[in-house]
Amino acid sequence: LSDLSGAGGWSPRESNEQQWLQVDLGDRVEVVAVATQGRYGSSDWVSSYALMFSDTGRNWRHYRQDDAVWVFTGNSNADSVVHHKLLHSVKARFLRFIPLKWSAGGRIGLRVEVFGCSYKSDIADFDGRSSLLYRFNQKLMSTFKDVVSLKFKSMQGDGVLFHGEGQRGDYITLELQKGKLSLHLNLGDSNLHFSNSHTSVTLGSLLDDQHWHSVLIERFNKQVNFTVDKHTQHFRTKGDSDHLDIDYELSFGGIPVPGKPGTFQRKNFHGCIENLYYNGVNIIDLAKRR
Numbered sequence: 417l418s419d420l421s422g423a424g425g426w427s428p429r430e431s432n433e434q435q436w437l438q439v440d441l442g443d444r445v446e447v448v449a450v451a452t453q454g455r456y457g458s459s460d461w462v463s464s465y466a467l468m469f470s471d472t473g474r475n476w477r478h479y480r481q482d483d484a485v486w487v488f489t490g491n492s493n494a495d496s497v498v499h500h501k502l503l504h505s506v507k508a509r510f511l512r513f514i515p516l517k518w519s520a521g522g523r524i525g526l527r528v529e530v531f532g533c534s535y536k537s538d539i540a541d542f543d544g545r546s547s548l549l550y551r552f553n554q555k556l557m558s559t560f561k562d563v564v565s566l567k568f569k570s571m572q573g574d575g576v577l578f579h580g581e582g583q584r585g586d587y588i589t590l591e592l593q594k595g596k597l598s599l600h601l602n603l604g605d606s607n608l609h610f611s612n613s614h615t616s617v618t619l620g621s622l623l624d625d626q627h628w629h630s631v632l633i634e635r636f637n638k639q640v641n642f643t644v645d646k647h648t649q650h651f652r653t654k655g656d657s658d659h660l661d662i663d664y665e666l667s668f669g670g671i672p673v674p675g676k677p678g679t680f681q682r683k684n685f686h687g688c689i690e691n692l693y694y695n696g697v698n699i700i701d702l703a704k705r706r
Contacts, residue, residue, distance in 0.1 A: 417586050419613070424455065424632075425453070425454065425456055425458055425460070425525050425526055425527040426455070426524075426525070426526045426527070426528075426629050427455050427458075427459075427460050427523055427524055427525045428524055428577065431515075431518060431523040431524045433515070433516060434468075434515060435514075435515055435524060435542070436512045436514045436515070437512065437513045437526055437528065437666075438473075438510060438511070438512050439510065439511045439512075439513075439528065439659060440473075440503070440509065440510055441508070441509050441511070441530065442509070442510070443534075443546045443548065444471060444508065444509050444535050444537070445508065445509070445530075445532045445533065445534060445535055446468070446505050446506075446507050446532050446533055446534075446535040446625035447502065447505060447506050447507075447508060447511065447531070447532040448501065448502055448505045448531055448532050448533070449499060449500060449501045449502060449530075449532075450467065450488075450499075450500055450502070450511075450513075450515070450528065450529070450530055450531070451497050451499040451500070451528065451529040451531070451532040451558065452465070452490050452491055452498055452526060452527065452528050452529075452699065453491060453494070453495070453496070453498075453526075453527040453528075454491050454493060454494030454495065454499070454519070454525045454527070454695070455525025455526065455527065456494065456527070457494070458494050458522060458525055458631065458654060458691075459494065459519055459521050459522030459525075459702055460494060460518070460519055460522040460523045460524060460525025460681060461490065461491040461492070461493060461518060461519045461522070461525050461526070462490040462491060462513075462515045462516075462517070462518050462519075462524055462525070463492065463517045463518055463519065464487050464488065464489060464515075464516045464517045465487070465490050465513050465514055465515050465516055465594075466478060466479070466485055466487060466514040466516060467479040467486070467507045467511065467512070467513060467544060468486070468511070468512040468514060469508035469510065469511050469512070469513070470508055470509070470510040471508060471628070472473075472509075472510075472511055473509070473510045473562055473648070475494075475625075475626045475627060476512065476513050476628050479502070479504075481503050481504070482502050487516060487695075488500050488635070490515075492516075492700055494576075494627070494672070495615070497529075497539050500688060504622040505532070505582070507535050507537075507628070511530060513526060513528055514672075537605055537688070537690050537691050538690065538691055538692070538700035538701045539688055539690045539700065540668075540669075540688070540689050540692070540700045540703070541687075541688050541689075542575075542669040542670075542684065542685050542686060542687060542688070542689065543683045543686065544572070544672070544683075544685070544686035545683070545684060546669060547667045547668060547670035547671075547672055547684065548667070548668040548669055548699065548700075548703055549665050549666070549667050549668075549672075550665060550666045550667075550668070550694065550699050550702070550703075551664060551665040552664060552665060552698070553662060555663065555673050556582070556661060556662070556663055556703075557661070557662045558659050558660070558661045558662075559659060559660050559662075559695070560634050560636070560658055560659050561635065561636055561637075561694060561695075562588075562633050562634075562635045562660060562694075562706055563632075563633070563635075563693070563694075563695055563696070564578070564590075564631070564632070564633040564690055564693065564695075565630075565631065565632045565633075565691070565692075565693045566630075566631050566690065566693070567628045567630050567631070567689070567690040567691055568629055568631065568685075568687060568688065568689050569599075569627055569628045569629065569687050569688050570592065570624055570626070570638060570685065570686060570687025570688075570691070571625075571626045571686075571687065572592070572624055572685070572686040572687065573592060573593075573594050573595040573624040574591070574592055574593055574594065574683045575591060575592050575669075575670075575683050575684055575685035575686055575687070576589065576590070576591040576592075576617070576667075576669065576670050576671055576683065576684060576685055577590045577591060577597075577666050577668065577685050577689065578590050578630075578666060578667065578668045578675070579666070579670075579671045580662040580665070580666040580667070581663065582660075582661040583603060583615045583661075583663055584604040584661055584681055585604040585664075586602055586603055586604035586632065586657075586660050586661040586662065587600070587601075587602050587604075587614075588600070588601050588602075588660060588662070589601060589671075589686075590631070590633070591682070592623060592685065595617070595620075595621055595622050595623050595624045595630065596618050596619070596620055596621055597618065597619050597620045597621065597623055597629075597644050598616055598617070598618045599616070599617050599618075599640075599700075600614070600615070600616045600643050601614075601615045601616075601618075601631065601635075601640065601653050601660075602614050602615070602655075603638070603653055603655055603658070603659065604655075604657055604658035604660075604661060605613050611699030613653075613654050613657075614621045614654070615640075615651065615653045615654050617642050617649050617651055619642060619643075619647060620644040620645065620647070621642040622630060623644075624652060628690065629644060629645050630643075630644070630645055631643070631644055635653075637658040637659075638652050638653045638658055639652055640652070640653060647651040664676050666694060668682055668699065669685045669689070669691065670682070670684035670685065
């Protein structure tokens with residue numbers, strides 16, 4: 417942009433709100449800012465626009481701020497450059513600039529620039545019939561603090577993302593249920609009946625939309641922060657126990673039945689999981705290296 421010796425720019429045949437300019441970045445990129453300019457040597461520019469993004473070029477999401485589709489202020493002439501730093505960076509391969517208003521004395525005219533950096537990620541695909549196991553170095557893992565983070569996308573409304581359990585009755589399960597994400601926790605207080613020490617919290621809706629959704633679970637003793645797409649639920653687990661005792665392993669994508677390979681207790685997750693970390697361990701990267 418700002419090249420005074422250049423020429424042209426994008427201008428569709430019809431100027432209406434059904435037009436868009438699509439940019440293919442070649443790979444998934446973390447986009448942090450955008451800039452626009454009018455069509456060179458003309459009276460054509462875009463004075464406001466919306467932004468959409470996609471990994472595939474088929475499923476699109478609007479860029480949003482303050483829980484609303486964000487309208488960007490564009491240009492007031494053909495030559496000046498208007499920059500916008502994104503409050504929330506987006507990870508995508510494709511962008512669409514959607515003109516909403518344009519030059520009263522001209523047509524839609526647009527030159528654009530996208531600013532960002534390469535985005536490293538580890539992705540595992542789950543076909544609804546498989547799971548990924550992370551085995552501990554010791555028989556029993558007893559923790560007072562846990563941090564689990566991941567991103568997922570799916571078109572299936574039900575499926576287990578991860579599960580771990582212990583012989584004393586402790587367990588942790590994260591699963592999609594009818595497009596919502598549920599976290600089930602039991603810290604295995606042997607003095608309490610199962611139904612009294614069980615804690616379940618549900619967040620989100622329509623999470624089976626084939627778009628990436630971020631999840632962060634932070635537990636310290638009985639205090640838990642459960643975050644899905646920037647919406648956080650703070651809660652306290654029931655019972656008197658502070659630690660989570662898990663035997664042998666954690667499973668991701670399903671809950672295998674011991675001694676019965678290929679058999680699962682509940683519906684498996686069908687979709688993709690990205691950048692999966694459990695207490696600082698990159699689970700997908702570890703699986704790839706073994």
